Amino acid sequence: MKRSLRILPFLVLLSLSSFGLPETRIRSVTEAYWTTRDFTRIPEYFTGKEYQGNQVIVRTQNARAGLYFVLELNEALETLPKSCEIFIEVVRSDGPEAKLYKLTMPDETKGRREVLLGITGEDWNSRKIKPVAWRIEIKDAIGKVIASKQSFLWGHEK
Secondary structure, eight states, X not given: OHHHHHHHHHHHHHHHHHHHSOOOOEEEEEEEEEOSGGGXXXXXXXXXXXXXXXXXXXXXXXXXXXXXXXEXXXXXXXXXXXXXXXXXXXXXXXXXXXXEEEEEOXXXXXXXXXXXXXXXXXXXXXXXXXXXXXXXXXXOTTOOEEEEEEOTGGGSOO
């Protein structure tokens, strides 16, 4: 009886640690090819700077046209650790091998839950190329996976 009483506080602590903290999850992912024109907003004509609205936009290159993955998280982006990196693996319709793209989440994300991940410029230069399967992982500075999501086809064996 005494032995089980010694273990009880440990079990309570263990159960609280796994249920007490919210887990960051990618709530939804959509993808679409967007052109430069799709990003032009009225404020840009006055300021000369790209207007991002309530979204965080991260691209592989400075070009705006390309394939975009729109991620919505279950919590605000500002709760993510600083210097997060986003890894996108994509099997494209123009080749059988998965390509890996690495993006860095900007530090200024206050109040936003949605991020546009753009594979742009020469990395995705045609509307005709389609993503066949994909996996997205958000990792902290030491490489620990914080959140991930994958397409249905990514999980199938080859």
